[in-house]
Amino acid sequence: MAPTPTTYKRVVLSSRPSPTKLLDPAVFSLRHEPFPSPPGNGELLIKVLYLSLDPAMRSWINPSGSYMAPVPLGGTMRSFGLGVIISSDEGCKLKKGDRVQGFFGWTEYALSPEKAATLLAPPPPGAELLDYLGPLGPTGLTAYFGLTDIGQLKKGETLVVTGAAGATGSIVCQLGKLWGAKVFGIAGGTEKCQWLERECGVEMAFDYKTEGWREEFKRVAGRFDVLFDNVGGKMLDFLLTRMNKRARIAVCGGISDYNSRPKGLTNYLALINARARMEGFLIMDYAPRFAEGTRELARMLSRGELRRKFHVLKGVESAPEGLGMLFSGQNTGKLVVQVGEETERGKL
Ligand SMILES: NC(=O)c1ccc[n+]([C@@H]2O[C@H](COP(=O)([O-])OP(=O)(O)OC[C@H]3O[C@@H](n4cnc5c(N)ncnc54)[C@H](OP(=O)(O)O)[C@@H]3O)[C@@H](O)[C@H]2O)c1
Structure with a gap:
């Protein structure tokens, strides 16, 4: 000893x-x-x-x-x-x-x-x-409850995930695919985007660090039903212009504004026309339901369905x-x- x-x-x-x-x-x-x-x-x-x-x-x-x-x-x-x-x-x-x-x-x-x-x-x-x-801790539970309870994702809908290659975002992308959505990710850099497409199964990942990614997004992804947002700021402001009617935005985080004073959203009025909903959440509020979330995530892990x-x-x-x-x-x-x-x- x-x-x-x-x-x-x-x-x-x-x-x-x-x-x-x-x-x-x-x-x-x-x-x-x-x-x-x-x-x-x-x-x-x-x-x-x-x-x-x-x-x-x-x-x-x-x-x-x-x-x-x-x-x-x-x-x-x-x-x-x-x-x-x-x-x-x-x-x-x-x-x-x-x-x-x-x-x-x-x-x-x-x-x-x-x-x-x-x-x-x-x-x-x-x-x-x-x-x-990871998947069995606060990260996985944030993805699970943010997507089910706040995003209310349904089969066949289009899901967009920002911060998509990160710990939370990558689980959200995979849950979206498992639940029958069309999933698009937004992340920084070729390597992260390739991992999302090859390993996590998203239809396409957009590298927000490249010129013209917004035009490509409009062309390929079009509009979304659910946005799981980890980034906020300018990225969220752009995505507010890409909503389908009755879209839901799960505000999980706004990392682009954590080291600065937020500058505000100029496109928020689009929520009215789209009859859309934007809602923040904190994972700690779901503590009474953690066992349910962990059970589901453990089941997916045991089937080899979640990359991390x-x-x-x-x-x-x-x-x-x-x-x-x-x-x-x-x-x-x-x-x-x-x-x-x-x-x-x-x-x-
Ligand atoms: N609401 C809740 O209860 C709850 C719980 C857990 C986490 N969260 C939130 O979930 C988000 C992700 O957290 P995580 O722990 O999973 O971290 P993570 O995604 O593994 O790591 C953070 C990632 O954010 C991206 N990023 C950093 N600055 C950025 C910027 N200015 N613009 C765009 N992307 C930027 C980077 O990815 P790129 O290389 O792609 O830029 C970085 O790898 C955070 O916003 C966090 O606050 C919320």
Whole structure:
């Protein structure tokens, strides 16, 4: 058995970024801390294995916060992650060796109240542990409920997905195909567009970084019934001119505006003529239905129906630079950081 480490690393928010400037990783600092004390009343000591990097984290560090309180200065950066329990208070139901998920943060080890950790079942057939940050985690559930509940996609309709090659977008594209829609994706770069067409089965993917993509979109895709929007800004403004009657726009995200002040939509009046609906949603509101979504997504994985890619960075210290990759499109697939190795379950 490996000796207990004397220190561990965590990344804290050391200054607040300007909400309208590109994120500077220097707002975070790496700290070396003494190894945590044994878990107290109702607590678990968790070794973090993977943490998820998500565009929404940008809003969690703004002074005004968002749907979550801002991360406090000097506090460990908040993030969702997967870990394994090293030790637990004797009153806890969760025990050493159990794999758990929760908001453990950018840290190698976390002392967490038991109620803030959820036990992970062994990955279903066709899946691996990392899928709990992909199709079987918040990413997959966002795609599933955004498309069913907000988009209300029906067989035979035309679905357009922005940020289509990303973690959420690529699952939306594949769900759309599985449910009998005609699917068009919009993504940055030839490689991402080719992956969408060859692996995810979309009819066509448009590279928004090329001149003239809008004309090509008008010619080939025409108009849509459902737009699953991850990007917002100018792209959404253009797509507002491409709606069929009674179109639905599921506003999942607006990543093009996360580092700047939104400039507004000039084409929103098209919603009137199209009798269309545009609705935002937050995946956390669907918590009571997560089991339903996970069951469906697990079934698709076990049949080999969902392609997914993980972009894995190593070491908790890579998280600050890694977060910026989401805004430059450098990530190819669901962006995660591998923080620790699970050598033997529950061992350090
Ligand atoms: N509502 C919810 O509850 C909820 C939950 C999860 C995620 N989301 C949202 O879903 C979206 C996708 O998140 P994800 O975690 O799956 O990330 P992701 O799509 O895997 O990564 C982000 C991608 O956004 C694209 N992007 C970045 N800046 C852009 C810009 N200015 N214009 C166009 N595209 C840009 C990049 O792809 P390209 O290379 O193609 O540019 C990048 O790879 C985000 O907007 C996020 O906030 C919402």
